[in-house]
Amino acid sequence: MFRVLGISDHFISGAAVVEDGRITTAINEERLARKKMLMGFPRQSIAKVLELASVNSEDLDYVAVASEWGHFLNKPVEVDAGVFAIDEGFIKNLFFSVGSKLSFLRSKVPILEPLYYQLRQPVFARRRNQVRKVLRDEFGIRCPIEFVSHHHAHAASAYYGSGFDDALVATLDASGDGHSSHIYEVNNGEWKHLHSVPSFDSLGSYYATVTHICGFTAGKHEGKITGLAAYGKPAYRDIIDRFIRYQEGTMVNVGNAFRAAAVHKLEAALPKNWSKEDLASTIQQASEEICSKYVEYWLKKTGQRNVALAGGVVANVRINQHIHELPEVDSVFVFPAMADEGLAAGAALLLTVEKQPENRMHGKKCFDHVYLGPEFSDREVADALESAGIEFREMDQPETEIARLISEGYVVARVNGRMEYGPRALGNRSILYRPDDPSVNNWLNDRLKRTEFMPFAPSTLAEDAHRSYLGLRGCNDTARFMTITFDCTEEMKKTCSGVVHIDGTARPQLVSEADNPSYYRIIKEFKRLTGVSSIVNTSFNIHEEPIVCTPQEAVRAFQDGHLDVLAIGPFLAKNAEADSRVRATSNRKIKTSS
Numbered sequence: 001m002f003r004v005l006g007i008s009d010h011f012i013s014g015a016a017v018v019e020d021g022r023i024t025t026a027i028n029e030e031r032l033a034r035k036k037m038l039m040g041f042p043r044q045s046i047a048k049v050l051e052l053a054s055v056n057s058e059d060l061d062y063v064a065v066a067s068e069w070g071h072f073l074n075k076p077v078e079v080d081a082g083v084f085a086i087d088e089g090f091i092k093n094l095f096f097s098v099g100s101k102l103s104f105l106r107s108k109v110p111i112l113e114p115l116y117y118q119l120r121q122p123v124f125a126r127r128r129n130q131v132r133k134v135l136r137d138e139f140g141i142r143c144p145i146e147f148v149s150h151h152h153a154h155a156a157s158a159y160y161g162s163g164f165d166d167a168l169v170a171t172l173d174a175s176g177d178g179h180s181s182h183i184y185e186v187n188n189g190e191w192k193h194l195h196s197v198p199s200f201d202s203l204g205s206y207y208a209t210v211t212h213i214c215g216f217t218a219g220k221h222e223g224k225i226t227g228l229a230a231y232g233k234p235a236y237r238d239i240i241d242r243f244i245r246y247q248e249g250t251m252v253n254v255g256n257a258f259r260a261a262a263v264h265k266l267e268a269a270l271p272k273n274w275s276k277e278d279l280a281s282t283i284q285q286a287s288e289e290i291c292s293k294y295v296e297y298w299l300k301k302t303g304q305r306n307v308a309l310a311g312g313v314v315a316n317v318r319i320n321q322h323i324h325e326l327p328e329v330d331s332v333f334v335f336p337a338m339a340d341e342g343l344a345a346g347a348a349l350l351l352t353v354e355k356q357p358e359n360r361m362h363g364k365k366c367f368d369h370v371y372l373g374p375e376f377s378d379r380e381v382a383d384a385l386e387s388a389g390i391e392f393r394e395m396d397q398p399e400t401e402i403a404r405l406i407s408e409g410y411v412v413a414r415v416n417g418r419m420e421y422g423p424r425a426l427g428n429r430s431i432l433y434r435p436d437d438p439s440v441n442n443w444l445n446d447r448l449k450r451t452e453f454m455p456f457a458p459s460t461l462a463e464d465a466h467r468s469y470l471g472l473r474g475c476n477d478t479a480r481f482m483t484i485t486f487d488c489t490e491e492m493k494k495t496c497s498g499v500v501h502i503d504g505t506a507r508p509q510l511v512s513e514a515d516n517p518s519y520y521r522i523i524k525e526f527k528r529l530t531g532v533s534s535i536v537n538t539s540f541n542i543h544e545e546p547i548v549c550t551p552q553e554a555v556r557a558f559q560d561g562h563l564d565v566l567a568i569g570p571f572l573a574k575n576a577e578a579d580s581r582v583r584a585t586s587n588r589k590i591k592t593s594s
């Protein structure tokens with residue numbers, strides 16, 4: 001067995017174990033430290049993945065650390081201050097602030113950018129030494145430790161996750177190792193690096209700039225902008241075009257501004273009474289166009305027809321839909337942990353291929369599902385419920401009972417099996433509800449103390465996907481992970497108005513029995529009761545916290561969120577007010593077919 005521990009130690013840090021080219025366990029520090037999108041050295045994740053994989057430090061053949069550059073963040077910090085204001089220490093903040101102020105000089109004085117990175121080299125070297133020291137001293141790791149390129153790690157997750165033999169691999173993010181995008185052509189596992197976009201010319205950074213200007217946290221709340229976009233018009237396109245633009249196979253920061261300077265310049269360019277919705281709509285439209293033209297250029301150049309994607313920008317499900325709809329594209333795959341939360345797995349995959357070239361990894365997927373986190377025994381679950389003083393009982397047939405409760409209008413928080421890797425809850429740490437109530441987005445988000453403009457997503461029986469979504473061709477695999485939107489059929493719009501966006505799209509999770517037998521049975525039974533093949537699936541978390549991991553966290557979120565039912569493993573607990581709430585809204589209850 002060839003075992004590689006993958007680590008990412010910066011944004012949404014985490015760890016993964018890859019054994020003989022397959023991801024067997026993976027987790028991000030946020031889920032263990034209970035702070036959303038935590039950045040910094042992932043001590044808890046490393047210990048957890050080794051424990052889950054039953055791997056001792058002496059069993060490891062290599063450690064792969066994502067990103068060659070960056071500074072050492074010994075103590076994880078929250079991203080809540082946003083990427084523009086985060087306190088990462090005096091020196092780094094000074095570099096960013098000076099870099100941002102001088103960014104307008106970049107094209108006039110070309111030496112500035114290499115000089116900027118050159119000056120930071122001692123910081124990068126210090127990080128590499130510190131990472132090695134911590135792994136040696138605190139984890140007893142003696143095997144070789146190697147640092148791999150940020151974008152190559154993203155690309156490896158996309159390609160080896162896709163199962164494609166031949167593909168165009170595109171990475172798109174705000175920044176990593178001095179770049180915001182890489183393009184590769186891969187044929188039967190042979191990699192060719194075709195193009196890089198510097199961090200300065202970053203579409204992701206401009207999207208973050210808009211997120212910040214709209215009053216949200218840059219680097220964290222970009223999804224809110226994607227949702228908000230559907231409520232506005234792209235009224236400021238002439239302005240955004242003066243900042244970031246597609247040009248001949250690349251992207252160019254024509255605004256010549258970076259970070260804080262970009263914020264000031266863009267704010268100054270906007271009209272007095274600018275609207276958030278219109279600005280969101282503008283950056284979304286520009287991003288969809290820039291990304292699809294960019295990918296199209298490289299598809300035409302290479303003749304490839306399969307596209308594998310990773311990086312924070314492709315967390316944008318609408319951009320992915322536009323790429324999929326290009327006439328040059330047959331298939332699209334988006335790695336489910338697409339942003340930096342997926343780097344640990346990507347780095348470990350990349351090093352596996354490099355060090356064990358005889359292990360043929362292309363053409364077969366490096367994972368079957370994303371249920372790669374911790375799970376808990378029935379005893380642990382019962383203990384958590386008992387110690388919280390919650391009344392509960394064991395269900396005879398959990399899936400049948402859960403489906404019945406959903407069909408009757410109860411909000412069911414479901415915790416079962418291993419926790420998901422990546423940003424989406426896919427049935428094991430999910431809040432489930434019937435799909436026909438268009439008001440659910442408002443009242444349930446209120447109850448969960450969340451602000452969202454994206455509608456909830458549907459989980460749909462894979463075999464009925466064609467009845468619900470248009471243009472699935474070449475996307476069935478990636479649609480298992482809620483990574484892409486589709487236009488909905490009229491039937492879907494009619495029966496599932498709670499999960500269809502005002503632009504007529506939805507971002508589904510297609511569920512098959514092989515992926516998640518228990519979750520599949522719940523939806524199948526729901527269909528038997530109602531004739532509808534989809535249910536609402538939103539992540540089980542409250543108020544800006546990460547998705548729940550342990551039974552204790554599930555119990556607390558159930559209580560804080562005033563949810564109706566907690567179905568955790570084989571046990572069921574009901575909120576005392578659930579029956580009266582459901583009775584009060586029973587006029588909106590889904591029609592049953594039986």
Ligand SMILES: [Fe+2]
Nearest residue numbers: 173176312340
């Ligand atoms: Fe990245």
